[in-house]
Amino acid sequence: MTTALAVRDPWALVPSLGNLDAYIRAVQALPMLTAEEEAQHAKALRETGDLDAAGRLVMSHLRLVVAISRQYMGYGLPQGDLIQEGNVGLMKAVRRFDPDQGVRLVSYAMHWIKAEIHEYIVRNWRLVKVATTKAQRKLFFNLRSMKHALKGQTDSPQRQALSEAEIAEVARSLNVKPEEVIEMETRLAGGDVALEAPADDDEGAPPAPISYLSDDLQEPSRLLERRARDEMASTGLSRALEQLDERSRRIVQARWLDVNxxxxxxxxxxxxxxxxxxxxxxxxxxxxxxxxxxxxALQAA
Structure with a gap:
């Protein structure tokens, strides 16, 4: 059994994801299990529910999650979050892994890790309904690499728009409509904009979106003010009119309330x-x- 992994609390070897650099260094330093050790731990987990065995299987493959997470760094999501979701997929793989199938855990776990990261990206990416069908998801996760291949090894291939012929080629390869390729390319090319201005924002900078996207009408003070105004315009006005004699009420109504x-x-x-x-x-x-x-009468109400 690998000495580095044979500890009472194997998770103590790995720091928190809050310090991403330290976490990556730690998991890269963990030794991999041999095929015999992997099979031994997998059988112990399956037959007796040995959690220590499960922990050693997971820990020996944490570096795999880190490597896969790097493939999804272009979607504007923190790598720490991607790793965390990938670790969930790794744990699911360990729980379902059958060593008798003759496949190493590294090959089996890749599917589960990628699937969990895919779901996380689709759930949390900045655009709503970015990929709702199986074909659209395939387009979402392959368009960047296909565009890079079509544009060649340039400095910024993602910023170069696809030509009509390239759009048709991508659509044909991924079995989607050319319109869907154009829409997805536009969404992927859109940059993120911070809602709030940075702390060191200078006076000459344009206003942050939070300054003009916020709905002032929904502020509690505005709601109360509007409610009081509506109350004044309905029951309050009626009560005020009741304070007048018939002729005065008729004149006010004819002058200001009975508009043609x-x-x-x-x-x-x-x-x-x-x-x-x-x-x-x-x-x-x-x-x-x-x-x-x-x-x-209105002021006294």
Missing amino acids: DDASGGKTLHELAAEYGVSAERIRQIEVAAMKKMRA
């Missing part, structure tokens, strides 16, 4: 003056007094 559908506005002072047989100035005085009385 043709956007011509309420009645004029002269129209109301002719209706009540008084001067326009008298109608104005009644209106001013009524508005003052209503304002007092």
Whole structure:
């Protein structure tokens, strides 16, 4: 049995993923199991549920997860998160591994590690519904490498747009529509933008998206203010009108509340003056007094 792995707490040999560099150095230093040791531990796990054996199988393949995680660094997700998800896939592989099949764990685990990382990327990538079908997922995870092969060993092949012939070739190879290739290429080429400005942001820099994407209308103070205004416009206004005599209420309603559908506005002072047989100035005085009385009623509410 490998001495380095035969410890009471094998996980103590590996630091936390919070220090990624130290973690990678530690897992790279762990020795690999021989075929005989791997089969011995796998049988012990399957037959007796030996957790120490499971731990040694997992630890001896942590470097495999680190190597696979590097293949998915172009999706804007932290490598530590990719490694963590890959480790979950490795544990699933160890639990299902059958040494009697004549296959080494490294070959069997690769599928589970990649599958778990794939699911994580699709779940958490910055674009919603980036890959919903099996063909689209295949496009999502192969477009970068295919584009690199088509464009050659240039400094930045991902920034060069595919030609129509190259789009058709990718679509034919991956069994998707050319429109899906174009859409996926556009999404993959889009850069991430920080919502908040960095701490050392200078005054001349453009405003961060958080400054114009936030919905001020949903702030609690705005909601309360809008609710009070709506209350004022409905029941509050009705209560204020009830404080007026019939003529004053009629004048206020005709002037400000009974607006015609043709956007011509309420009645004029002269129209109301002719209706009540008084001067326009008298109608104005009644209106001013009524508005003052209503304002007092609203403030007292």
